[in-house]
Amino acid sequence: MEYETVIGLEVHAQLLTDSKIFCGCSTKFGAAPNSHTCPICLGMPGVLPVLNRKVVEYTIKMGLATNCRINPEDVFARKNYFYPDLPKGYQISQFDRPLAEDGWVDIEIDGKKKRIGIIRIHMEEDAGKLVHDETSPFSYVDFNRTGVPLIEIVSRPDIRSPEEATFYLRRLHEILVYLEICDGNMEEGSFRCDANVSIRPGGAAEFGTRTELKNMNSFRNVQRALEYEVKRQQYVVEGGGKVAQETRLWDDAQGTTLSMRGKEEAHDYRYFPDPDLVPVAIDNAWIEEVRATLPELPMEKRERFIGEYGIPAYDAGVLTATRALAEFYEETVKLTGKPKIASNWVMGDVLRYLNEEKRDIRESPVKPSSLADMINLIERGTISGKMAKEVFEEMYRSGKGPEAIIEEKGLVQITDEDALKKTIEQVLAANPSEAEQYRSGKQKLFGFFVGQVMKATGGKANPAMVNDILKKILSGR
Amino acid sequence: MAAGLHESTIHELQEKLRRGDVTASEITEAVFSRIEAVDGRIKSFITIMRDSAAACARRADEAIRAGKAGPLTGIPIAVKDIMCTKGVRTTCGSRILENFFPPYDATVVRKLKEGGAVIVGKTNMDEFAMGSSTETSFYGITRNPWDLGRIPGGSSGGSAAAVAAGECIASLGSDTGGSIRQPASLCGVVGMKPTYGRVSRYGLIAFASSLDQIGPFTRDAEDCAILLNAICGYDPLDSTSVPVETPDYRSFVGKDIKGWKFGVPREYLIEGIDPEVAGLMEESIGVLESLGAERVDISLPHTEYCVAVYYVIAPAEASSNLARYDGVKYGYRSPDARDLIEMYRKSRSEGFGAEVKRRIMIGTYALSSGYYDAYYKKASQVRTLIKRDFEEAFRKCDVIVTPTAPTAAFRIGEKTDDPLQMYLSDIFTISANLAGIPGISTPCGYTGKGLPVGLQLLAGHFQEGKLIQAASALERNAKFEKRRPAL
Numbered sequence A: 001m002e003y004e005t006v007i008g009l010e011v012h013a014q015l016l017t018d019s020k021i022f023c024g025c026s027t028k029f030g031a032a033p034n035s036h037t038c039p040i041c042l043g044m045p046g047v048l049p050v051l052n053r054k055v056v057e058y059t060i061k062m063g064l065a066t067n068c069r070i071n072p073e074d075v076f077a078r079k080n081y082f083y084p085d086l087p088k089g090y091q092i093s094q095f096d097r098p099l100a101e102d103g104w105v106d107i108e109i110d111g112k113k114k115r116i117g118i119i120r121i122h123m124e125e126d127a128g129k130l131v132h133d134e135t136s137p138f139s140y141v142d143f144n145r146t147g148v149p150l151i152e153i154v155s156r157p158d159i160r161s162p163e164e165a166t167f168y169l170r171r172l173h174e175i176l177v178y179l180e181i182c183d184g185n186m187e188e189g190s191f192r193c194d195a196n197v198s199i200r201p202g203g204a205a206e207f208g209t210r211t212e213l214k215n216m217n218s219f220r221n222v223q224r225a226l227e228y229e230v231k232r233q234q235y236v237v238e239g240g241g242k243v244a245q246e247t248r249l250w251d252d253a254q255g256t257t258l259s260m261r262g263k264e265e266a267h268d269y270r271y272f273p274d275p276d277l278v279p280v281a282i283d284n285a286w287i288e289e290v291r292a293t294l295p296e297l298p299m300e301k302r303e304r305f306i307g308e309y310g311i312p313a314y315d316a317g318v319l320t321a322t323r324a325l326a327e328f329y330e331e332t333v334k335l336t337g338k339p340k341i342a343s344n345w346v347m348g349d350v351l352r353y354l355n356e357e358k359r360d361i362r363e364s365p366v367k368p369s370s371l372a373d374m375i376n377l378i379e380r381g382t383i384s385g386k387m388a389k390e391v392f393e394e395m396y397r398s399g400k401g402p403e404a405i406i407e408e409k410g411l412v413q414i415t416d417e418d419a420l421k422k423t424i425e426q427v428l429a430a431n432p433s434e435a436e437q438y439r440s441g442k443q444k445l446f447g448f449f450v451g452q453v454m455k456a457t458g459g460k461a462n463p464a465m466v467n468d469i470l471k472k473i474l475s476g477r
Numbered sequence B: 001m002a003a004g005l006h007e008s009t010i011h012e013l014q015e016k017l018r019r020g021d022v023t024a025s026e027i028t029e030a031v032f033s034r035i036e037a038v039d040g041r042i043k044s045f046i047t048i049m050r051d052s053a054a055a056c057a058r059r060a061d062e063a064i065r066a067g068k069a070g071p072l073t074g075i076p077i078a079v080k081d082i083m084c085t086k087g088v089r090t091t092c093g094s095r096i097l098e099n100f101f102p103p104y105d106a107t108v109v110r111k112l113k114e115g116g117a118v119i120v121g122k123t124n125m126d127e128f129a130m131g132s133s134t135e136t137s138f139y140g141i142t143r144n145p146w147d148l149g150r151i152p153g154g155s156s157g158g159s160a161a162a163v164a165a166g167e168c169i170a171s172l173g174s175d176t177g178g179s180i181r182q183p184a185s186l187c188g189v190v191g192m193k194p195t196y197g198r199v200s201r202y203g204l205i206a207f208a209s210s211l212d213q214i215g216p217f218t219r220d221a222e223d224c225a226i227l228l229n230a231i232c233g234y235d236p237l238d239s240t241s242v243p244v245e246t247p248d249y250r251s252f253v254g255k256d257i258k259g260w261k262f263g264v265p266r267e268y269l270i271e272g273i274d275p276e277v278a279g280l281m282e283e284s285i286g287v288l289e290s291l292g293a294e295r296v297d298i299s300l301p302h303t304e305y306c307v308a309v310y311y312v313i314a315p316a317e318a319s320s321n322l323a324r325y326d327g328v329k330y331g332y333r334s335p336d337a338r339d340l341i342e343m344y345r346k347s348r349s350e351g352f353g354a355e356v357k358r359r360i361m362i363g364t365y366a367l368s369s370g371y372y373d374a375y376y377k378k379a380s381q382v383r384t385l386i387k388r389d390f391e392e393a394f395r396k397c398d399v400i401v402t403p404t405a406p407t408a409a410f411r412i413g414e415k416t417d418d419p420l421q422m423y424l425s426d427i428f429t430i431s432a433n434l435a436g437i438p439g440i441s442t443p444c445g446y447t448g449k450g451l452p453v454g455l456q457l458l459a460g461h462f463q464e465g466k467l468i469q470a471a472s473a474l475e476r477n478a479k480f481e482k483r484r485p486a487l
């Protein structure tokens, strides 16, 4: 039997605000345990939350970037459950009146576009972290992360394969990073994902029973976990069984999903509007103010690069991976007028050197202006493409401009026609038998002569001119 | 008999301090002598802050000498043990907070300190403010200074008793369903619950966040105005505090009320009212009329739902507010739990008293999936109707008049086994919390047994000035002789 996979994703993204959502504590990752805490985020008796307006602004941004409706009155609700990392015994979240609703993003797989619906985006506070020490009878709690702002982005069950799921996730990830509202770091937990998965016979209208998958902390794990879970469900159904509604944890080491809790143990969160916070009013002026700050989004940028610069879709995809890289590229194009050559250099040498050292484009020692200078020198014939490789390496290592390096190394190309002619004649004179063979039809030897000329000039001869002159002399006889 | 320093009002003491007739240290000493003499019998306090108060009084004297005195400089004030005091144990009347020393001051406490007040101690209260008799405190029962066999009312019973017994000059309480006004009535003092949002709740340990409000207990309306002036105002730390202008409430004292309309809600004239209480209210209305005010009949049609709505919303919010007492971070942790679930269960079972547990269970139930719509949501909708009732009523009158409580103080233990009877003692006060409007209880006479009775006045949002004005008019034209409890 053919089965259709149905997946919906819940993504949690930490917002890049300086302070927490309801108090003034820092959100910086990696500080000593409990050093970024105060009575408010520790949930001490009598304290009250005060909303950080930046969180609302960032969430509006994400809502607009994913084509959502921004609700004019947003209510915070309490999600009640006991856990030691949750100091108040409830999480301040949103329930029936989230900030953004009914949006979508497009994904593109093998040139085919697909639209994935977004049900809602809401604001909430993060919980703390339990620290277990195997040698001690106690566990510890670090509340530094408590109150760090999160948004939860809930997709519609529009996703039909694990592959689509990872494309959708990458899409959300790049939007968040483009908007500069989330650092997207999955290892540190700034970008996390849970999935709801079910299968149904092909063509069926009803959804199958779904399981919820947790603990997938990389794009690769999301795909692996979903692939495993889809197979597991098919196996259960084909064996005559029924898929149980439950929450399952991805076990990375085993490559399997394991049941964590069943439907009966599901929490009743007893949501109700938080009486300590007044509803957030968002008027059109505020929405428009935020809209004006939206950058060009990756998908639009990609399409523009293809249309405007005439570069292949693949190049456009690589070059728009981050805003900084796209800016680097565009700056280079602006200074050279050579989009494809610029693309080759940026995707090639620039990224290769940076990747070797795991450095970000913003840390590149070669700036777009020097890269453009170098490309222009190639275009003018001052240096050859081959020399340029050497020049670039030196630019990267020393941070110097291409002209200085060319000067220092004496790398200037020989473009003096008389000088080249003289060298070519010397080469032909030194290899009379090869010259004889060429003239009697062994055309392949042309390359041999070019090589000899380059050798004689220490690689500095302008290759195009060598070709021309050599042809003339060889045929001129 | 001339009033002792400890029996004076804030404005009398201000005058004496200003003239140099007395020092803040002398006043504070008088108050502590009184506490020593009577608190063994009344038990108004959970924590007495003798040393810090003495130091504070000395600083107040320096300020007075330097000409830097404010309206509360050198005035001994008690604070209900539900308001956080930096470095001073704050228990909320519960075992679960028996070892809790807040690292911060509630905004009102900060304001008192900045105003030069001398904080004398933390007063007893029903556990987590859940009760109407101050009998549910883990730290023992507070007794009514007028009759030690009776309750002082609650939940702010300690703060009311302390003012009535001369153990402080004024005090702060908190009112969620009548917890200031009802004990004020039963102890014969003035008690006001301001408009929701008028006074910051930051540092007030939450019972029901949408209903809780801090307010003063004083010996007269003028003191009420002085203390309200000191604690009111917008606080950026409390998102529900309202950024509106605060008038000088003292300016309303002594103004006449000629032409005012006093509304008497017909739904409040119920059978359960003690005839003596009803009679004293009538007498007060007579005084108002003699001052040129008019009595008007009004209706608050949704009155009968108030208690039910309150006992859904307040426990629902409480069930969530009290979830933080889990033994993990502060407060009581059961010593013999073997795992996390047992630690939660035992710490909470042993740390909370019966009434608190009862309300947590009611509230948890009311919010549960499948019941939310029928209880919490429905109650919130009816709450809106109750608010509208008042909006309508205040189109017809300036101030609403009701008894504060249906009876004078009842006997200790009389209602502890009957929660429903206990809940009915707040029947006239609850509606103001649901509607968010201000209310005051001001003494209106004594029963045949010599127990004080209070009259409740209610006004529209942010109309505390009207309440001060009306209460001060009643006080100055009262037909009864003011008494002091014989202790």
Ligand SMILES: [Zn+2]
Pocket (backbone or CB within 6 Å): A020, A023, A024, A025, A036, A037, A038, A039, A040, A041, A042, A147
């Ligand atoms: Zn904090």
